[in-house]
Amino acid sequence: MTGPAPRLVRACRRERLDRPPVWVMRQAGRYLPEYREVRRKAGGFLEMCRDPELAAEVTLQPVRRFGVDAAIVFADILTPLEPLGIDLEFAPGPKLLNPVREPADLGRLTVPEPWSGTEAVERALALVRAELPEEVALIGFCGAPWTLATYLIEGGTSRSFSRVKRFALTWPDAFEALLALLTDAMAAYLRRQVEAGAQVLQLFDSWLGALSAADARRWALPAARRLLEATAGLGVPRIYFANGGAHLLHDLPDMPCEAVGLDWRVDLGMAARALPAHALQGNLDPGVLMGPADVIRERTEAMLRAAPRRGYVANLGHGITPDVPVAAMETFVRTVREFVP
Amino acid sequence: MTGPAPRLVRACRRERLDRPPVWVMRQAGRYLPEYREVRRKAGGFLEMCRDPELAAEVTLQPVRRFGVDAAIVFADILTPLEPLGIDLEFAPGPKLLNPVREPADLGRLTVPEPWSGTEAVERALALVRAELPEEVALIGFCGAPWTLATYLIEGGTSRSFSRVKRFALTWPDAFEALLALLTDAMAAYLRRQVEAGAQVLQLFDSWLGALSAADARRWALPAARRLLEATAGLGVPRIYFANGGAHLLHDLPDMPCEAVGLDWRVDLGMAARALPAHALQGNLDPGVLMGPADVIRERTEAMLRAAPRRGYVANLGHGITPDVPVAAMETFVRTVREFVP
Numbered sequence: 001m002t003g004p005a006p007r008l009v010r011a012c013r014r015e016r017l018d019r020p021p022v023w024v025m026r027q028a029g030r031y032l033p034e035y036r037e038v039r040r041k042a043g044g045f046l047e048m049c050r051d052p053e054l055a056a057e058v059t060l061q062p063v064r065r066f067g068v069d070a071a072i073v074f075a076d077i078l079t080p081l082e083p084l085g086i087d088l089e090f091a092p093g094p095k096l097l098n099p100v101r102e103p104a105d106l107g108r109l110t111v112p113e114p115w116s117g118t119e120a121v122e123r124a125l126a127l128v129r130a131e132l133p134e135e136v137a138l139i140g141f142c143g144a145p146w147t148l149a150t151y152l153i154e155g156g157t158s159r160s161f162s163r164v165k166r167f168a169l170t171w172p173d174a175f176e177a178l179l180a181l182l183t184d185a186m187a188a189y190l191r192r193q194v195e196a197g198a199q200v201l202q203l204f205d206s207w208l209g210a211l212s213a214a215d216a217r218r219w220a221l222p223a224a225r226r227l228l229e230a231t232a233g234l235g236v237p238r239i240y241f242a243n244g245g246a247h248l249l250h251d252l253p254d255m256p257c258e259a260v261g262l263d264w265r266v267d268l269g270m271a272a273r274a275l276p277a278h279a280l281q282g283n284l285d286p287g288v289l290m291g292p293a294d295v296i297r298e299r300t301e302a303m304l305r306a307a308p309r310r311g312y313v314a315n316l317g318h319g320i321t322p323d324v325p326v327a328a329m330e331t332f333v334r335t336v337r338e339f340v341p
Numbered sequence: 342m343t344g345p346a347p348r349l350v351r352a353c354r355r356e357r358l359d360r361p362p363v364w365v366m367r368q369a370g371r372y373l374p375e376y377r378e379v380r381r382k383a384g385g386f387l388e389m390c391r392d393p394e395l396a397a398e399v400t401l402q403p404v405r406r407f408g409v410d411a412a413i414v415f416a417d418i419l420t421p422l423e424p425l426g427i428d429l430e431f432a433p434g435p436k437l438l439n440p441v442r443e444p445a446d447l448g449r450l451t452v453p454e455p456w457s458g459t460e461a462v463e464r465a466l467a468l469v470r471a472e473l474p475e476e477v478a479l480i481g482f483c484g485a486p487w488t489l490a491t492y493l494i495e496g497g498t499s500r501s502f503s504r505v506k507r508f509a510l511t512w513p514d515a516f517e518a519l520l521a522l523l524t525d526a527m528a529a530y531l532r533r534q535v536e537a538g539a540q541v542l543q544l545f546d547s548w549l550g551a552l553s554a555a556d557a558r559r560w561a562l563p564a565a566r567r568l569l570e571a572t573a574g575l576g577v578p579r580i581y582f583a584n585g586g587a588h589l590l591h592d593l594p595d596m597p598c599e600a601v602g603l604d605w606r607v608d609l610g611m612a613a614r615a616l617p618a619h620a621l622q623g624n625l626d627p628g629v630l631m632g633p634a635d636v637i638r639e640r641t642e643a644m645l646r647a648a649p650r651r652g653y654v655a656n657l658g659h660g661i662t663p664d665v666p667v668a669a670m671e672t673f674v675r676t677v678r679e680f681v682p
Contacts, residue, residue, distance in 0.1 A: 165626070169636045210628075212605045213608050247606040265585075266588060285552075286501070287503055287506030287551075290504075291506070291507065321501045
């Protein structure tokens with residue numbers, strides 16, 4: 001006998017619920033003392049990602065502590081670039097030791113067929129699924145093709161995105177080929193995550209906001225759309241996190257996914273009008289969790305009142321930052337859980 | 342006998358012109374070999390800012406090389422924080438040695454009366470004015486109050502803006518007092534710049550995009566508005582650069598200034614409809630200057646076609662980056678100068 005689908009899945013399907021589900025991007029993170037403890041023992045971030053037991057442990061920590069409605073498997077969006085032939089380091093930011101700088105470098109990238117090389121993530125998903133209460137959803141994820149392309153070409157995070165834009169403008173065909181390769185690889189990776197137990201998938205387009213509307217329409221959005229189409233048959237809801245996409249609100253209705261994640265710059269009421277057929281996720285400013293408890297409650301309630309009644313997932317508008325007090329996260333989650341619409 | 346007002350001034354006044362004026366944010370910068378040469382001799386960035394002859398020299402370089410329609414005085418937005426009692430370093434990013442962390446720290450800040458401490462900038466303006474052809478406008482500038490407050494509290498640039506948000510949410514009255522103090526100081530500083538020869542003023546709200554719409558309406562926009570009101574009597578056009586403000590497009594019509602500067606995420610045609618009473622400035626993605634010449638021309642022409650016929654200033658949507666080839670900047674400027682609407 002199985003119970004109803006997890007609250008997060010039902011919200012993505014826009015079912016009527018007594019309260020919205022809540023989880024937080026980067027909820028397994030440095031603001032949590034028990035996370036820092038595991039990380040200290042493991043020796044570093046990549047070591048945690050590569051050890052399924054440790055990854056499962058930190059994935060479960062915020063569920064135990066806060067009673068959030070979803071666990072998101074602990075991994076990095078760059079993890080699935082390693083099977084393509086990319087050498088990664090975190091020092092402490094991500095560093096790709098052999099980035100793609102010219103079209104000829106594409107020859108070095110190969111998508112394993114069948115997909116392999118992310119077994120640690122898949123095992124972590126299975127371990128978490130076995131531990132997780134039935135009503136708590138397990139989220140798998142990947143970076144969207146444009147966002148991954150920025151890392152592949154810049155070799156890490158960037159402020160100006162000069163290298164990836166130079167590549168895309170100078171060698172448009174090679175850039176399309178790179179986006180297509182990343183789309184294929186991520187489709188295979190996401191399928192494996194679902195097979196391993198993921199019940200919801202999130203695509204992080206973390207650097208969508210680096211693009212003008214015209215270039216987002218040329219590169220980021222079509223590639224994300226193709227990846228969403230490739231995962232439509234997996235039978236799980238997909239959330240597209242359009243970070244920095246306030247200027248693209250009227251393009252997002254075309255995304256073939258169940259839910260759209262919004263950063264905190266987007267007005268939630270305006271987004272609900274622009275996206276009537278999607279569930280929405282977000283979007284409290286993580287900086288609000290630096291304020292006193294009454295302000296956190298007030299701002300969270302304002303967000304919940306602006307949110308659509310059906311098809312809504314409470315979350316921050318970006319990852320929780322390491323300096324947020326644990327009590328602030330507690331206040332945020334409790335405010336959602338106790339909210340009476 | 343004096344000729345007509347400079348092209349930039351006339352564009353801000355929304356006069357009919359045969360072509361729009363063009364200048365580029367950070368046009369006196371590291372992408373220019375003659376700039377790097379002066380910087381090397383001076384020993385560093387702050388040394389250049391503090392020497393009026395050197396500051397004037399690098400201010401004039403892009404006018405000589407590219408024939409741009411404006412020179413913007415070489416200074417940093419943090420320069421006028423020194424007279425308030427802030428100790429600055431660039432190593433190489435800005436570092437405030439005695440940031441504001443609590444309301445009690447506000448007691449350390451004093452606005453000189455009469456304003457003093459920015460004589461190097463004022464002398465640089467006078468030196469540039471004496472050299473500049475009559476048709477080329479001289480721009481003075483400052484940071485907008487919210488943006489300056491982020492530096493004062495974070496102690497430098499930030500990714501999360503956790504400290505400034507903590508301060509603003511925890512001590513709202515002290516934060517308002519800080520914004521008011523910065524508004525008064527910048528009003529005095531801008532007045533001095535006009536007295537020294539500035540013919541146009543630009544307010545850089547570089548970190549407007551860190552705020553949700555609600556918080557921008559509470560903190561950044563009202564403070565910028567008060568500063569614009571305080572400079573309305575100076576008789577020069579004022580440009581408000583709303584960086585990262587795509588989510589605030591419909592709030593910008595209320596800004597009491599002649600022109601609004603837009604970053605590259607904003608659709609220029611949509612901005613023109615939202616802001617019929619303002620001149621617009623911007624907004625080519627600086628990353629486009631990393632592409633080949635034909636792409637630069639094509640994208641620049643597309644921008645010019647989307648721009649309003651009257652009241653338009655061609656510019657990038659952000660500062661030019663150090664890796665842009667000089668030839669790319671030449672192509673951009675030439676494309677604007679030769680554009681036939």
